[in-house]
Amino acid sequence: MTHIAKPKVRHPSLPKNAIGLTRRDYEGTMSTLCAGCGHDSITAAIIQTAWNMSLQPHRVAKLSGIGCSSKTPTYFIGEAHGFNSVHGRMPAIATGAQAARPGLTYIGVSGDGDSLAIGLGQLCHAMRRNVDMLYIMENNGVYGLTKGQFSASADVGTKAKRGQVNRQPPINPVLLALGLGATFVARGFSGDKAQLVPILEAGMRHKGFAFIDVVSPCVAFNDHEGSTKSYRYTRDHLEAAVEADLVLPMAEITTSYDPGTAREVRFPDGSSVRFRKVPEDYDPEDRDGVDHYVRARQAEGEIPTGILYVDADAPDHVGTLDAVDRELVDLPFEDLCPGSERLEEVLAEFR
């Protein structure tokens, strides 16, 4: 069986969002991943987020590389344009598409193999360019489709299902992103949808590259004793370091904040992230401080989660191209072709 269409079941009482769509309208085909896969929970969080945000499905471009994670774009927003590209090279597709048509919402889904091994270069350069997209890295520490090899995010000492122990130090995606100058760095857990959904929404509203490392256990190959990417290990070591609310433009603020501690980072669309609980002296706009904090927590064996770092002011990739405001794909040919008269002037140089 190669793909499974989801039966359309309409329930009249399903709640509708601002554009009259139900959560069901943001679903895709049936998942063909293993039952209990963390990735399916992330898919559910994406669906919830898109519904919350009332995204026009066809105005979403969902892109991926290759791997279990990269299969998931078929499982959400069926009416979005999908692009399952080649292994580790989704950022290039997104970068080119975004340059020509920046008005769409770009959601990239990748995995730790796709992002940290074969695609590490492209990930780094998408961060460096600050391509305006949400980039979700579904992190399970293993290669699933090829049956359980360690990935570049596997911790030293973690044990594979068949008993081998990993000796290679991992690439830490959060520290990598901070080091490379990513403008939005977050970490979530597939098992904590309540935390993940606002992170995803904030990432989508961020004008720039929003990098979200989501720990997403692999039930088939990396959910056993001795694994540091299992549900159990993650639950035991996860630490919601930063708790934040997303404040929408014009939305009523219902949470009360302790005046001394609340911080707010504003996005260009008028929304903002309001940090509700942050550790003492934690500044989500201080790259070095966040880096230091994450390292310190890790040294303690914790996996800090939340929206860890935001730089809402950096120009995104399109902003650095000095291109006209109108989307390049919409420019009429007359505006692009200089015509025969100008050609005469141009050729003077070659006579």
Added chain:
Amino acid sequence: MSGPKRAARGGERTPGVNDFAFKIATVNGTGSASANGLLMKTIFRMGIPVSGKNLFPSNIQGLPTWYEIRVSGEGHTARRAEFDMMVAMNPATYERDVREVRPGGWVLHDSSWPLPKELRRDDVTFLGVPLAHLCNERFDGARARILLKNVAYSGVLAALLDMDLEVIDTLLTETYDRKKALLDSNFEAVRLGYDHAKEHFDCPLPFRLAPMDETKGHILIDGNTAAGLGCVYAGATVAAWYPITPSTSLVDAFTGFCAKLRKDPETGKSRVAIIQAEDELAAVGMVVGASWVGARAFTATSGPGISLMSEFIGLAYYAEIPAVIFDIQRTGPSTGMPTRTQQGDLMMVAYASHGDTKHIALFPAHPGECFDMAVAAFDLAERYQTPVFVVSDLDIGMNDWVVPEIRWDDAYQPDRGKVLDADDLERIEKFHRYLDVDGDGIAARTLPGVHPKGAFFTRGSGHDRYGRYTEDADAYMDVVDRLDRKIDSAVERLPKPEVHMSGAGAKGDAPASAASAGGTGRAAMGLVTIGGCRSAVLEARARLGERGITADVMRIKAFPFGPEVEAFLEGYDHVFVIEQNRDAQLRSLLALETEFPLDRMVSVRSYGGMPLSAKEVIEAVESAVAGGGEARHPADLSAAAETAEEKAAHPSRRRKRA
């Protein structure tokens, strides 16, 4: 026209008015490029067909570099490997440079220091000018002296070759329009060399220039500049690239033209996105992404880049996404010789990427075609929703050629292919991305964000005609069989081969028009070639004709080959296939894609990295003719026989008729 003097027989030609070649040996990074450019343009402005071949090292400064200038009143633009004069400005290469002049030729050298006796030759005339001394006396500053020394040899040449000083003056004024000091010193340097030569030598030399009217309506341009301009005119809005010799100047030219021609008059912002990618993989990925959303996007690279891009090229082929890729070929394999030319990527571009793939490729022969084919490539890529290669090379891309003026038809409208817009989608019940509704092998596509009904899933994994993931044999084959039909059907829109049949006047190849020429009668011999070999092959045809050997020529302009290609081949017992690579790649492609048997194609190959000369072609053909009734290149006899045997043993290698 001042007729060149010609020897009665054989390959030796005495140089004459407007028919000679000289070579300039200098050091990279000493400003010789400007001096050589000045010489080229002066001759061009005097109305005389001229061609220049820049033989430069992969280096910024310090290594030897050469520039060959051929003057041909007849309009032959191919490299002429025999030099009537050497301008030996680089002591490091004196020895080989002096050796390279033909017997009876001239050597112009800097006599500021004595020329070692052992380098002297009795059969050439040495003209010494103390250029360094002259410049050191006249100019201040070490850098200026070095740069102006090269301008000064131009002045010497101006006197020796009877160049029009007024033309030089005008050119310098145009170049240094706003830099009075530079203008003065450059013109002074020209005069310095000119006056010295007039005073000390019997000017002009027996071979010299005489004004003509043969470059009217022509321009002097390199292929990469013309291709970059073509991309502007074709309406490309996204260029993504990674620097690599010899393709870099294509994107540089595009960038320069966009700065002038693609600015929004009100905001000053650009109507283009030019992205320097982190590598060629990303570059072509960005092109695919931009094309996917509907932009006309391209990349320019060379062989090593195509190797890296192959994965995405396969995706674009299978997922049916337009992409325009310029391959400015250089000498391979691997890094090879980055600053030398070759046609070594023919096989690679035809079938780039794993699995069953086949790509449309266009093969320009000169800069004029680089412009035209750049525009055509975007139309074809969008019409057939597939990658299209424009396969140029270093010689075409980076050297200056005299070509008919580029023209633009304002009635041109881009062929965007089958793209359903919002209204189309509103009308239809359901959209299926890979469903061949029209029965022509091309399924309509939609662009992201246009209409809810247009959404589909683009994937490089197995898919059925509805765009759904599949691992079903029939559903898979249904799509890949259509792709095969689609690419083969493209021949109807591809440029037909340029054919010269006997009865045609054997005039020079350029600046004559690129249109097919000649009578209908067939000669005994067929010459088949591709790309930049055109000029050498047409010149060889003319020379052979003078010696009573008539030959017809077919220059292939596109892949897949159309029926005209096979029809031409079938007209001859044997044909010569002339190309610039070791492995006879064009011949292999012809054997694979037509029914014409390999053992009737005699391979003539030149693959040392230099542009092809007519001499090489003439020698190959003459030795084959002398060898007996069959027109075969002796060196290839055994190889051809071997391959024929092999093929007989493996009949399955014979491909189906295209």
